[in-house]
Amino acid sequence: MAFDFLVPVADKVLAHCELLPPQAIGRNTHIHTVKDGLPVLANATVAILGVRESRNAFEKKLEKLDVSGIRMQLYKLLLGNWNATLVDLGDIEEGESVDDTYFVVKEIVAELLEENVIPIILGATQDICYPAYRAFDGIKDMINLVAVDSRFDFGIEDELISSHSYMSKIITDKPNNLFNFSNIGYQSYFNAQEEVDLMERLFFDAYRLGDIANNLSLAEPVLRNAHMVGIDVRAIKASEISLSANFSPNGFTGREICAISRYAGISDKVSLFGIYEMENNVQSQQLIAQIIWYFIEGITYRIKESPYTKTDDFTKYTVPTDAEELVFFKSHLTERWWVEVPSIFTSHTKANTPALLPCTGEDYLDACDQNIPERWFKAYKKGFN
Structure with a gap:
């Protein structure tokens, strides 16, 4: 069973939790531990899942993703007025091959979708979007995917899958369950004109960073129609995540990315939320924690409404x-x-x-x-x- 491959949350995170006030998220989350095993999924609203696979990174990672650092920043945040039940399933480590990791991601995410639990994937690299998308096979026929990203990530034809080319695989791979792809926040100088033309030919939607930053509400209907949302943290300004060579001086601010995350949470169609390409520094981890907080906050305010029913x-x-x-x-x-x-x-x-x-x-x-x-x-x- 794929859940057997999940690694429990680190002891240092559990020790950190013991020192937190009763209202902290860490004290109100059902956590996968060595002692107690996996939490029960029944009645869970969201499940946090770390994926430390990074071998298909376009820019090779010098160090493994520190999911424990993100957890400690998230766990010390205080609960909102939520009715959500949170579980933390721990991490998926690198398998013997990248395909092995993809298989485990797909199986675990599919199980969560079947249980109506929303996975929050903390992925080292964005190619993890591909097995997460494949998890919908046999569960939902047509998927609307939204990427908050400075790039379209189509890559070069025949290129092996990477964090810069995973969308090509999603578009061409069988079974083809992708109905619509929307990009929020692309920056023109990172995308070849051929990629822009491809977006037009396929009738996909793309919203430039400047347009969204000037009017964040443009993102709301896009996210309202999404089943799966992935945030590439490199869409955020370098200064917001404590500067890094792989980040751009232009991008979303912390406030803007949290607002987009909240819109994703409010959408009653969004059943999978992923954050990818994080940096291992405290400022980045704090911002990721706050993005997750706003996503869960949004879930609390979900309203199912349709003009055809009421x-x-x-x-x-x-x-x-x-x-x-x-x-x-x-x-x-x-x-x-x-x-x-x-x-x-x-x-x-x-x-x-x-x-x-x-x-x-x-x-x-x-x-x-x-x-x-x-x-x-x-x-x-x-x-x-």
Whole structure:
């Protein structure tokens, strides 16, 4: 059984927990220990899982990921007003081969998904997104993947999988369960024009760092539609994580990345959350801990709502345009927006029922000005292709 490969949380972390106040996260988490074994998954909301595999790193790692350092920073944070049950499963160490590690990641994540437990993966390198994505095989047909990343990570054709090329493998590998890929925070000078063109051809969504930093709410509908979210910490400014040669002077601030993480938590579709490419220094570990805190905070505020189930809770707006008649819905409760896309047929929609695409109030205003929102157009084209 794949769970047999999990290494318990280090004794120094458990000793650290003993000194924490009763309200600290570490005192309220069910932890995998040598003495007590694995925690029970029943009723768990999230499960923390360290993956220390780094052999496929694009820039070779000089040292192993210090997951214990991240845990100590997370455990000493105080609980919010949460109703979440937290478990910490410990770590997956490097297997005999990288494929062995991938297999264990896939099996453990699949088991958590089956149990409706949200894995929070702390991965040394971002190629761990690939086995995490494969964990959905047989569980969910079509996956929307969102990467918060300065790069698209398509890599070079025929290149072996690495932390800079894992997306190529996700796109081409069978079975192909990827419905949509969205990038939040790409920086143009890190991405070849061919990669930008590929994103356009596949009708994938990409949002530049400057656009998101100027209006963080643009990220909310993207994350609301995601099943799986991965954060490459290299999308964060170098100064925010105590400077490093592998990081850029431009990127998200700590506040911005925590807000994005909270949006991911609020999305009731997100069932897997990963953070990758961390640095082993206290400032980086503190920021990772706070990103996790905000993700769990977001989960606490999840609201399942659909214009098709509780029509009284929504206002419907029909906007005639030259090309199409667009139908928007606005929630009275959360003030979130959706737009109907008649071409998307997914397993969770009723026959002949248009799919609902999360959008913004600005998309509605654009439609009123006869400008069809780009996100609607891409979803519409993808449904027919």
